[in-house]
Amino acid sequence: MPETTAAPVAGTATPTDPMIALRGLTKAFDGQDRPAVDHLDLDVPRGEIVVLVGPSGCGKTTTLKMINRIIEPTSGEVFIDGQPTSARPAHELRRDLGYVIQQVGLFPHKTIAQNIATVPRLLGWDRDRIRARTAELLERVDLEPELASRYPSELSGGQRQRVGVARALAADPPVLLMDEPYGAVDPLVRGRLQDQLLELQRELGKTIVFVTHDIDEAIKLGDRIAILNVGGVLEQYAPPAEILREPANDFVRSFLGAERALKQLSLQAVGDAELVRGPVVAADESATAARSVAQAEGVDWVGVLDGERLRGWLWTDDLEDGRRVGDHATRDFRVMVDHATSLRGALDAIVTSRNQVAVVVDDDRYRGMLFIEDVARRLTLSGGGRANRRATPAVSEDRA
Numbered sequence: 022m023p024e025t026t027a028a029p030v031a032g033t034a035t036p037t038d039p040m041i042a043l044r045g046l047t048k049a050f051d052g053q054d055r056p057a058v059d060h061l062d063l064d065v066p067r068g069e070i071v072v073l074v075g076p077s078g079c080g081k082t083t084t085l086k087m088i089n090r091i092i093e094p095t096s097g098e099v100f101i102d103g104q105p106t107s108a109r110p111a112h113e114l115r116r117d118l119g120y121v122i123q124q125v126g127l128f129p130h131k132t133i134a135q136n137i138a139t140v141p142r143l144l145g146w147d148r149d150r151i152r153a154r155t156a157e158l159l160e161r162v163d164l165e166p167e168l169a170s171r172y173p174s175e176l177s178g179g180q181r182q183r184v185g186v187a188r189a190l191a192a193d194p195p196v197l198l199m200d201e202p203y204g205a206v207d208p209l210v211r212g213r214l215q216d217q218l219l220e221l222q223r224e225l226g227k228t229i230v231f232v233t234h235d236i237d238e239a240i241k242l243g244d245r246i247a248i249l250n251v252g253g254v255l256e257q258y259a260p261p262a263e264i265l266r267e268p269a270n271d272f273v274r275s276f277l278g279a280e281r282a283l284k285q286l287s288l289q290a291v292g293d294a295e296l297v298r299g300p301v302v303a304a305d306e307s308a309t310a311a312r313s314v315a316q317a318e319g320v321d322w323v324g325v326l327d328g329e330r331l332r333g334w335l336w337t338d339d340l341e342d343g344r345r346v347g348d349h350a351t352r353d354f355r356v357m358v359d360h361a362t363s364l365r366g367a368l369d370a371i372v373t374s375r376n377q378v379a380v381v382v383d384d385d386r387y388r389g390m391l392f393i394e395d396v397a398r399r400l401t402l403s404g405g406g407r408a409n410r411r412a413t414p415a416v417s418e419d420r421a
């Protein structure tokens with residue numbers, strides 16, 4: 022029997038079983054000529070972020086609402102931890118499933134603290150426990166403790182969205198369902214909220230089903246991405262790197278858009294890329310030694326190291342014979358990136374500064390150099406072969 026049609030057996034959940042399993046999940050609304058979701062099979066692994074992504078109207082919200090039974094399926098089943106959700110009262114089920122939506126849905130006449138405490142109050146927690154939990158959650162989502170006594174209208178959109186996440190986490194549910202939670206905030210705030218979600222996820226290890234129509238958001242957040250087509254048809258389900266490398270069909274390819282190669286770069290950290298040592302010499306080396314290092318690399322400049330720390334760089338023409346490299350004044354590298362920066366971020370920094378090379382550091386420690394040619398090779402623009410690293414850390418007018 023194909024794996025996707027096998028229903029998990031209740032009561033035998035082990036850590037390798039999916040946390041959420043959709044089996045033949047179907048919703049046909051009255052008066053619609055085709056189902057909104059049609060026989061959807063999907064496994065959501067424990068502790069992962071699975072992103073449902075697809076064009077408007079493809080059934081993302083309907084799928085999410087069938088998981089927490091805001092919408093009852095026409096046919097098919099949802100299993101949470103191996104148990105069919107239809108076997109439990111819906112209100113009890115929802116305690117295990119935190120829910121975050123774009124409109125946030127905070128109660129306007131309740132304070133932030135009261136909003137966050139909604140579920141714990143329903144569960145009959147005592148006042149001290151609720152107060153402690155509220156304080157803890159505000160801190161987790163990076164909100165000042167003073168905000169506890171404010172009202173939703175006194176907060177920014179981004180802050181309200183954080184409160185929505187805190188409220189969903191209040192009773193520590195194992196699962197979070199998030200429906201375009203960052204769709205209404207500006208791109209800068211959205212980026213920060215996404216980073217925060219990833220950090221929360223590293224700490225809490227929830228199982229998260231995240232809905233978006235934004236493929237970049239899906240690539241950034243998802244351990245796996247489910248690409249849906251109209252009618253809730255699953256076109257591809259795989260980790261982002263695999264989807265970018267091997268789109269299953271034309272629909273996926275066109276949904277990924279024109280910048281597939283650049284998007285792949287966004288998944289790789291600079292520190293994981295092949296960095297080169299570069300033309301660097303210790304400050305106590307002689308001018309002659311520095312020149313030969315530069316020559317061997319085919320460039321006319323060197324970087325100067327103090328132990329593991331990079332001091333700067335200089336043109337070899339400016340080196341005076343008989344003096345040590347460290348006796349000369351150095352220039353600062355224009356592009357210094359942390360080793361955790363994505364290759365896309367590093368490429369952007371290099372191009373924006375009209376430079377050719379980025380220095381990669383880990384705190385104060387020199388890790389190596391990333392030449393624009395090496396990034397280009399990863400994009401397979403230059404078709405392999407040894408990269409030409411004649412680039413300099415300067416922009417053209419620096420020489421003049």
Ligand SMILES: Nc1ncnc2c1ncn2[C@@H]1O[C@H](COP(=O)(O)OP(=O)(O)O)[C@@H](O)[C@H]1O
Nearest residue numbers: 050051053057076077078079080081082083084
């Ligand atoms: N309550 C409803 N009654 C009738 N049709 C609905 C209802 N909710 C959603 N639909 C239809 O189901 C399809 C999927 O909607 P939805 O799940 O909201 O898509 P998405 O979240 O991907 O944009 C759409 O064609 C939508 O018009």
Ligand SMILES: [Mg+2]
Nearest residue numbers: 081082083200
């Ligand atoms: Mg929707």
